[in-house]
Amino acid sequence: MRRMITLLQSSGNPATDQAIIAVIAAFEQAFPGRVSGYYALGSYADGSAVATSDIDLTIIFTGAFEGAAERDAAQRMAITCAEASPFELDIELDDEAALAQGASPQFMLGSALLYGADIRERVSLVSLVEWTRDRMH
Numbered sequence: 001m002r003r004m005i006t007l008l009q010s011s012g013n014p015a016t017d018q019a020i021i022a023v024i025a026a027f028e029q030a031f032p033g034r035v036s037g038y039y040a041l042g043s044y045a046d047g048s049a050v051a052t053s054d055i056d057l058t059i060i061f062t063g064a065f066e067g068a069a070e071r072d073a074a075q076r077m078a079i080t081c082a083e084a085s086p087f088e089l090d091i092e093l094d095d096e097a098a099l100a101q102g103a104s105p106q107f108m109l110g111s112a113l114l115y116g117a118d119i120r121e122r123v124s125l126v127s128l129v130e131w132t133r134d135r136m137h
Contacts, residue, residue, distance in 0.1 A: 003028070009112050011044050016055065016087060023081045023091065024115050027059060030077050034070075036062040036096060037116035045112040054088035058107060060119060064097035102126030 005021050005028070024038050042056040043049035059078070065071040071093070078091035096119060099107075103123045111120070 005115060007114050009040070009114055011040070011049060011055075012047070013049075016044070016049075019085050019087050019089065020055065020057070020114060022085070023057060023089070026077060026081055027074075031061070031070075031074065034061050034066075035116060036060050036119055038114045039107065039111040040114050041092075041106055041111045045110055054090055055085070056090045056092075057114075058092045058094060058111065060099065060116075061093070061095040063095065065095050096123075099123045102130065 005024050007017055007020065011017050011020065020038075020040075027035050027038075037060045039045070039058045039060070040056065041058055043053045044055055059074070061070075061074070065074070074093050078093060082089040082091060099119070100123065102125060103120075104126060108120055108123065108125050113120075
């Protein structure tokens with residue numbers, strides 16, 4: 001039996017909410033118990049989205065990916081969800097183990113938890129030097 005998915009924060013647009021719920025449902029079915037949280041970033045996180053805004057989602061897996069096969073399967077699922085979405089959809093995948101090394105300011109300060117458990121209080125910001133180097137590349 002599938003669990004009802006209720007977003008913790010609405011996008012303000014029922015069709016967009018349904019697209020996000022479809023992504024969450026797909027990941028919850030394909031990776032049961034493996035995803036700790038689903039976050040919106042960008043305009044849907046800060047409330048400035050307009051009709052043409054893309055949906056930026058970050059999906060955080062619990063612990064570490066269980067090898068390259070799980071990460072590859074999750075990436076394929078993200079592509080499938082993006083292709084099926086009626087909206088432009090960008091999905092970034094990460095895991096708690098990688099975030100333990102430091103998370104980007106966008107994730108830490110500019111995201112909104114949509115579903116799952118909020119891990120941001122257990123994660124620190126990546127150093128300014130690392131973040132700048134990453135943004136330059």
